[in-house]
Amino acid sequence: MRDNDSAIGSQGVAVPPCGAEPDATDAQSQRHPAASAPAAPAAAAPAARTAQSAPRAGGRGLLLAALGVVCFSLTFPATAWSLEGFGPWSATFLRLLLAAVLASVLVAAFRVPVPARRHWPWLAVAASGVMVGFPLLTTLALQTSTTAHAAVVVGLLPLTTALYSSLRTGARPSRVFWGAALAGAAAVIAFALHESGGAPTTGDLFLGVALLLCAAGYAEGARLVGELTGTQVVGWSLVGCLPLAVPGAAVALALEPSGGPTVHAVLGLLWVAAGSQLLGLTLWYRGLSVAGVARASQTQLAQPLLTLGWSVLLLGEDLSAAAPLTAVAVLVCIAVVRRSRT
Secondary structure (H helix, E strand, O other), rough: OOOOOOOHHHHHOOOOOOOOOOOOOHHHHHHHHHHHHOOOOHHHHHHHHHHHHHHHHHHHHHHHHHHHHHHHHOOHHHHHHHHOOHHHHHHHHHHHHHHHHHHHHHHHOOOOOOOOHHHHHHHHHHHHHHHHHHHHHHHHHHHOHHHHHHHHOOOOOOHHHHHHHHHOOOOOOHHHHHHHHHHHHHHHHHHHHOOOOOOOOHHHHHHHHHHHHHHHHHHHHHHHHHOOHHHHHHHHHHHHHHHHHHHHHHHHHHOOOOOOOOHHHHHHHHHHHHHHHHHHHHHHHHHHHHHHHHHHHHHHHHHHHHHHHHHHHHOOOOOHHHHHHHHHHHHHHHHHHHHHHH
8 A cells, every 4th residue: 555645735724825925824823823734634634544444355355255255166066066967068068058158147237347368368367267277177187086085185276376376477586486386286286196006097197287377377367356346357358268068068069978977067066156166166266366365375274174174064075184284284285385475
């Protein structure tokens, strides 16, 4: 927040023309200097109100980002539900289609301004990573991986995003940054190898590529939040996906075998489309814009642990002891990375 100018500096000092006689008001103010004193408190009042509202705005931004993270934490269990009735390609493109249709209604109803032409290439990068690549690859991975396993691996996302942002801006991360990032990556790799019997599975490869794509999408979306609102970033990115979502869903439904929609499959599909893809991202980017990227992104530390909890409550999965331990180890590494960047 920029420092407010002083009352004198902002108002200036009025100097009468040479030879002019002071009027009655000037004479009165000279006799009673206190009469002009209220001007300073009146000018300082907006600064005081701004200072008081800043913490409230920051708290509101953190709350919005945290709600977005809660939405994200349900993504893998909901995706697993959707796979009960749809194939991975059908689930992905139906999810994208539903989210894009809802976003079209949203931007039309609220008359969300269209981003400038210079923003569209970066909106495309954000959409291709967060709204297409990550959902498709993680859905493919969940055919063979448990949601708990996927949650731990994808827990590296904040580290991957921080690394992408550093490379994107030309920054030179410190040794502490690299040490913590490599330690977090080593913990996840060790966990994946332990769970898969010593060799990475196809699901792990899908999750690894999904991390890279989503990191690029998150970073570019967060960068756009400095110029656009969260609703603009999410809404228009999804609207731009419609030309891909419509034929993609039609082809996938026609060619991919499926068991037919079940209650779980429909509920899971509706959640990943409306809850994760639209509502969650809108809350997330809004929180980033209000509280600042550095502060609001801290809330994502809780996502892997929340997903582990949902995998037990909603899917009845049995957690190995290594899953929560690795998630906590990654959380510590992320905290060290973020502290080294501030």
